[in-house]
Amino acid sequence: MLKPNMIGENRLKRVLINDKKEFSPELTKILKSELYEMFDNYLSVKRESMDLKVVINGKGGYDVVITFNANYIKSYGIVV
Amino acid sequence: MARKIVITSGKGGVGKTTLCASLGAKLSLGGQRVLLVDVDIGLNNLDVVMGVENKVVFDLVDVIEGRCRPKQALIQDIFNPTLFVMPSVHSYNHSVVTAENVKMVLSKLEDFFDYILLDCPAGIDAPFQRAIYSADEAIVVVTPHISSLRDADKVINLLSSSNIKKSYLVINRVRGDLIMSKEIMSVEQISELLKIDLLGVIPEDDEITTSLVIGNNMQGKSPSSYAYKLIAENLHNGSQNIYDCTCRYRGLWGFFRKNIRRRV
Numbered sequence A: 001m002l003k004p005n006m007i008g009e010n011r012l013k014r015v016l017i018n019d020k021k022e023f024s025p026e027l028t029k030i031l032k033s034e035l036y037e038m039f040d041n042y043l044s045v046k047r048e049s050m051d052l053k054v055v056i057n058g059k060g061g062y063d064v065v066i067t068f069n070a071n072y073i074k075s076y077g078i079v080v
Numbered sequence B: 001m002a003r004k005i006v007i008t009s010g011k012g013g014v015g016k017t018t019l020c021a022s023l024g025a026k027l028s029l030g031g032q033r034v035l036l037v038d039v040d041i042g043l044n045n046l047d048v049v050m051g052v053e054n055k056v057v058f059d060l061v062d063v064i065e066g067r068c069r070p071k072q073a074l075i076q077d078i079f080n081p082t083l084f085v086m087p088s089v090h091s092y093n094h095s096v097v098t099a100e101n102v103k104m105v106l107s108k109l110e111d112f113f114d115y116i117l118l119d120c121p122a123g124i125d126a127p128f129q130r131a132i133y134s135a136d137e138a139i140v141v142v143t144p145h146i147s148s149l150r151d152a153d154k155v156i157n158l159l160s161s162s163n164i165k166k167s168y169l170v171i172n173r174v175r176g177d178l179i180m181s182k183e184i185m186s187v188e189q190i191s192e193l194l195k196i197d198l199l200g201v202i203p204e205d206d207e208i209t210t211s212l213v214i215g216n217n218m219q220g221k222s223p224s225s226y227a228y229k230l231i232a233e234n235l236h237n238g239s240q241n242i243y244d245c246t247c248r249y250r251g252l253w254g255f256f257r258k259n260i261r262r263r264v
Ligand SMILES: Nc1ncnc2c1ncn2[C@@H]1O[C@H](COP(=O)(O)OP(=O)(O)OP(=O)(O)O)[C@@H](O)[C@H]1O
Pocket: B009, B011, B012, B013, B014, B015, B016, B017, B018, B019, B040, B045, B121, B122, B172, B173, B174, B202, B203, B204, B205, B206, B208, B209, B212, B224
């Protein structure tokens, strides 16, 4: 059984993380669009599958998680 | 030139005005020239906490509106000759009090003081922005409650993207007996989560309430008076002596004290 001080700490951590993860929708849109452009040079990205999550990582910074589906890898010449 | 420090919190009623008055008193006892400015316009209380409410002739709004010179709105403390208050008792006409106006008033006084402490209103809206605008440093006051800590975290984020160069944390109303029995978060747990430098810890102390009733501004030898003294020293010298709220509850006497406190 956790002591009340640890329960308090965990609840506070959760609240602080939730408060901060709100990334403005405008910024998310811009980032998604720029990332799409970049990845699309190499992969055939399904645009609507693209997702971007920004979460506080407990070290005071952010973890940015990008997920998307791609149909195939584009051929861009021979890499030696 | 004075160090200009705003005392803020986010959540209301956590002890900003009390800290402002008591820290001012302790700094001035150490020989510093201190000015306390009530920027909590409309919900001002610094005059009452300092026990000077009957001496107010002019206030911050009068200075801004040109009815008097800045020095005419200063009230000298009864106990400490180097401690002054600029109250704000006019609750009307907030709109004349802009951040720029406050800054201009302070710029005319900063050469005469070592410290200018600004008592900030609760919240993070325009009155908060107005209060922090003239300061270079900030003290964020919290109590060990999740709601207070959450609001403080928002304030700390706002301060980090403002003109404030350095922010400190003060944890107020700490009950050592509850920390010992692990019923509330410890000082270390709190400061680690909020990630700003801890300036001090103040115990929950009935003496604060009594001292406010009689208006003697923490002149006694209570635990909180000592805690305020440590905060003043830390702020002035850069030392890091933090009041230990749990020390009264250690050992045999501490055991009895803890149990008595729980039962009354
Ligand atoms: N360490 C303490 N122990 C006991 N009581 C305290 C302590 N600190 C402050 N108080 C009491 O808490 C109440 C609120 O304090 P204060 O007015 O300083 O808060 P505030 O943050 O300035 O409030 P506001 O946001 O309304 O301006 C007062 O009655 C004061 O006596």
